[in-house]
Amino acid sequence: MKISNRGLYALKALTHLAESYDRGLVKIHDIAREEDIPEKFLEGILVTLKNARVVSSQRGREGGYRLRRPPGEITIGEVVRVVDGPLAPFGDAAELAHRVRTEARHAGLFDLFLDVRNAASAILDHTSLLDLVARNRRLARKVARA
Numbered sequence: 001m002k003i004s005n006r007g008l009y010a011l012k013a014l015t016h017l018a019e020s021y022d023r024g025l026v027k028i029h030d031i032a033r034e035e036d037i038p039e040k041f042l043e044g045i046l047v048t049l050k051n052a053r054v055v056s057s058q059r060g061r062e063g064g065y066r067l068r069r070p071p072g073e074i075t076i077g078e079v080v081r082v083v084d085g086p087l088a089p090f091g092d093a094a095e096l097a098h099r100v101r102t103e104a105r106h107a108g109l110f111d112l113f114l115d116v117r118n119a120a121s122a123i124l125d126h127t128s129l130l131d132l133v134a135r136n137r138r139l140a141r142k143v144a145r146a
Contacts, residue, residue: 001120007084009037010045014079015136017055018071018129025064045083052082071133077124087120 003011012035020026028046032039046065049055056068067074077087086092096117099110 001080001087001117002084003080004084006041006045007080009035009042010049010079010083011076011132012037013042013045014049014054014067014074014129015132017065017067018074018133021067021071025058025062025066027064031065048083049079054079054082067129071129072131074129075125076127076129076132077121079129080124087117087124093117093121 013031016031016035017026028042029039031037032042037045046055046057050057050065053068054074055065057063057065080087086095093114096110096114100107100114103110
C-alpha cells in the first residue's frame with residue numbers, strides 16, 4: 001500500500017475539516033494555507049471527495065466545505081480508497097484472493113500480500129477522522145512536554 005501526495009493532502013484537509021466540524025463551513029483558501037497544500041491541487045481533491053459524498057460545499061462569499069457526516073463516521077480507509085484506490089499492492093482483496101487460487105507457483109506470495117492488505121485495512125477501516133484528530137492532539141501534547 002502506498003499513499004500518494006494526493007491521498008496525504010486529502011487526509012490533511014479532512015483532518016482540518018474534522019477539527020472545524022462544529023464551526024461549519026471552511027474556506028478552501030484557509031485549508032490550503034493552514035495545511036500547506038497548493039490551492040489548485042486541493043480544489044481537485046475536494047471535488048473528488050465531494051463526488052464520493054465525503055464532503056459537501058456551498059458556493060458564494062460565505063461558502064466553503066464541510067464534512068457530510070460526523071468525523072467519527074468517516075474512516076481513513078474510506079478516504080484512501082476514494083483518493084488512491086485499493087489498499088492492496090496488486091488490486092483489491094478479491095483480485096489477490098483470485099491470484100492465490102490461480103497462481104499455484106506463487107500462491108504464498110499473493111497470500112502474503114493479502115495478509116498485508118488485510119492488516120492495513122483492519123487499521124485504516126477502524127480509524128476515523130475523529131480518532132485521527134484525537135491522536136494528533138495527544139501527540140502534540142507529548143511533543144510539547146518533551
